[in-house]
Amino acid sequence: MFGLIDCNNFFVSCERVFNPALSGRPVVVASNNDGCAVALSNEAKSLGLKRGMPLFKVRELLRRNNVITLSGNHRLYGDLSARVMAAIESVVPDIEVYSIDEAFISFPVADIAAIETTAREIVRRVRRNVGIPTSLGVAPTKTLAKVAARFAKKYPGYRAVCLIDNETRRRKALELTEIDEIWGIGRRLASRLRQVGIRRAIDFADLTREEAGRLVNVIGMRTWEELNGVACVERDPEYQVRKQICTTRTFTPSVTGLPELEEAVSGFMTIASRKLRRQGSAAKGVSVFIQTNTYRTDIEQYYNSAYSPLEEPTNDQMTLIGMSVKLLRSIYRRGLLYRRAGVYITETVPLEGVQPGLFVSPEEREKRRRLNVLVDRLNSNPMYFDKLRIASCSLDRPRFSSGPKQVYSDSGNIPDQKQLPILYPFIEIPNHRPF
Secondary structure, three states, X not given: OEEEEEEOOHHHHHHHHHOHHHOOOOEEEEOOOOOEEEEEOHHHHOOOOXXXXXXXXXXXXXXXXXXXXXXXXXXXXXXXXXXXXHHHHOOOOOEEEEEOXXXXXXXXXXXXXXXXXXXXXXXXXXXXXXXXXXXXXXXXXXXXXXXXXXXXXXXXXXXXXXXXXXXXXXXXXXXXXXXXXXXXXXXXXXXXXXXXXXXXXXXXXOOOHHHHHHHOOHHHHHHHHHHOOOOOOOOOXXXXXXXXXXXXXXXXXXXXXXXXXXXXXXXXXXXHHHHHHHOOEEEEEEEEEEEEOOOOOOOOOOEEEXXXXXXXXXXXXXXXHHHHHHHHHHHOOOOOOEEEEEEEEOOEEEHHXXXXXXXXXXXXXXXXXXXXXXXXXHHOOHHHOOOEEEEEEOXXXXXXXXXXXXXXXXXXXXXXXXXXXXXXXXXXXXXXXXX
């Protein structure tokens, strides 16, 4: 039996964990540039709001119903997602993270009563340890588990856990499910199936193999098999290891100064290096890009990127930030309005297989490793969430008085100040988070 655990209105639930006053009120979480809704509470959905809806079109509706609109805080969501997965693993060790708010679970036992007890313990522990409400569907296949999770979320009578453990429940669930709600059936395929009279999931599942083979491709046949109780969606053995990592943002409003871009790029690389350390990988190269607003024809357009390989693959955030800021300075043009920026780690390798460089001492490498471990540990603590960061500043900007005097370079020595940015750790306490 497989399980699919899905966090309810995940981004909104994360905001409510740190601000309980939002509970029971209509809440909308906006995208990075506050342009559209990416998550809604149940109260907001009841007003007719939908995910992906541009906020400027419903501004009057939001004002009239006192809807709370929040900018997305994806660092917070990523941290709480990791805590949710850790809480699940404390009950069942075999999980497959499918997305930021979903994970597949493999139950090692066949007893349905024991499976239901375990499933309810998972939901209870995630709510107790993290504060996030979840729904869990259990079925013989992953596709049917997705269907069961939708019922667990939609109908309170299931008490957050729905099991499809026999033929009667399977057919009943598929009779109540639209064809476009099935995992693996997209909008175009659903439209084509409706043209031949297939509107419900049960209509598709009841087709013979020959009939289904004439309508869908190999991927669609896997979905047909899964709906009929035959598990054929294999687990990706490397699902946790990202080969590439990208972190980008859209600025609102646009920025023009180099210090602002340096601060943004440093933050992007901090997130990317944290992901590297979580999966035990190291970066072989770093790429940075900046771009103006392509929708504004009244300003000068500019897009550029720069890439540099690293002498030694690493996940040390100070080394990666130093390189990314150097690349940013090489492509920056003064006086332009920059709308987007981002960093790419184009290739990752396992950390245990990295060949050490000749010009970095083992003592300095171990010092950096312990520093990164300490920073990650502090930032994962609920009392100090994401407060310890690596700051970068230009030589013409004032230094923070709390920063140490030591200056680090990629090699651990005092760099040529005309070539490298000044990097040092400092404490930043965000004002918009209640602690």
